[in-house]
Amino acid sequence: MNAQDFEFISSLLKRRAGLILTADKMYLLESRLAPLARKEGLASIDDLVRVVRSRSEERLIADVVDAMTTNETFFFRDKTPFEHLKDGIFPALSQARRGSRIRIWCAASSTGQEPYSIAMMLDQNPAMTGGVPVEIVATDISERVLERARAGLYTQFEVQRGLPIQMLMHYFTKQDDQWRLSERIRSQVSFRKLNLMESMAGLGKFDVVFCRNVLIYFDGPTKSDVLGRIAAQTNANGYLLLGAAETVIGVSTAFEAQHDRRGVYKVAQKGVRAA
Numbered sequence: 291m292n293a294q295d296f297e298f299i300s301s302l303l304k305r306r307a308g309l310i311l312t313a314d315k316m317y318l319l320e321s322r323l324a325p326l327a328r329k330e331g332l333a334s335i336d337d338l339v340r341v342v343r344s345r346s347e348e349r350l351i352a353d354v355v356d357a358m359t360t361n362e363t364f365f366f367r368d369k370t371p372f373e374h375l376k377d378g379i380f381p382a383l384s385q386a387r388r389g390s391r392i393r394i395w396c397a398a399s400s401t402g403q404e405p406y407s408i409a410m411m412l413d414q415n416p417a418m419t420g421g422v423p424v425e426i427v428a429t430d431i432s433e434r435v436l437e438r439a440r441a442g443l444y445t446q447f448e449v450q451r452g453l454p455i456q457m458l459m460h461y462f463t464k465q466d467d468q469w470r471l472s473e474r475i476r477s478q479v480s481f482r483k484l485n486l487m488e489s490m491a492g493l494g495k496f497d498v499v500f501c502r503n504v505l506i507y508f509d510g511p512t513k514s515d516v517l518g519r520i521a522a523q524t525n526a527n528g529y530l531l532l533g534a535a536e537t538v539i540g541v542s543t544a545f546e547a548q549h550d551r552r553g554v555y556k557v558a559q560k561g562v563r564a565a
């Protein structure tokens with residue numbers, strides 16, 4: 291791919307999805323766009339870029355963005371966020387939200403392992419929220435991963451990553467060489483397409499936001515903007531959980547670090563201010 295084509299695709303990804311693609315990631319473009327070029331009946335990535343440039347077709351642009359997302363995820367990823375939910379966040383919210391409900395948002399949920407981990411954890415121990423009902427909303431920019439998430443169908447490799455064997459036996463049934471999550475757990479998560487670059491207001495307000503392992507793909511101003519807008523969707527005393535390599539420190543003052551709980555942030559009381 292020549293330098294102009296690379297520049298065209300990387301600025302399209304930045305504009306559309308906030309994704310930063312540096313020149314050293316050229317190999318990613320090649321490995322991820324080649325299958326799309328084939329699917330479109332085109333001979334090469336160069337041809338694909340030419341078609342995208344000349345037609346500006348929304349569907350094809352969305353497919354290019356989708357193909358360039360990194361969808362790595364697994365059940366109970368990093369473990370501690372789920373322990374923080376159980377030991378600190380749910381006990382606090384079960385008091386604060388008594389008589390109402392607790393709303394959780396997984397803001398870049400990929401193929402669904404993160405929201406389903408929360409749903410299974412709650413199903414195993416409903417007393418965790420002191421009887422307060424929980425609603426789980428999960429969103430992603432990629433229609434491809436959302437479809438997989440809704441189906442709740444996972445490979446042997448995927449169910450071997452992070453999922454305790456007792457949960458596999460209890461909540462999944464074997465379907466050919468894959469595993470299907472029970473309808474009861476699937477129905478507890480509602481999946482919607484949402485680009486974090488666009489308005490989040492339609493989702494309503496949440497008590498807990500999981501926004502894990504997506505900010506790492508954005509630049510500083512984009513992280514700050516996204517965090518500010520997530521804060522606006524978070525109830526007073528609400529929580530944000532980030533991935534192990536992410537922080538709000540030096541990026542946004544919309545959330546405050548919880549020093550006793552790494553990776554957990556509380557919405558700042560004084561409204562939203564970018565750092």
Ligand SMILES: C[S@@+](CC[C@H](N)C(=O)[O-])C[C@H]1O[C@@H](n2cnc3c(N)ncnc32)[C@H](O)[C@@H]1O
Nearest residue numbers: 307359362363398400431432485486502503504
């Ligand atoms: C690495 S996965 C993280 C999945 C899960 N949160 C976890 O930590 O295991 C990142 C996800 O972010 C999604 N993503 C990337 N850019 C996005 C954007 N602008 N808006 C919404 N989702 C985005 C990708 O499609 C991908 O599924």
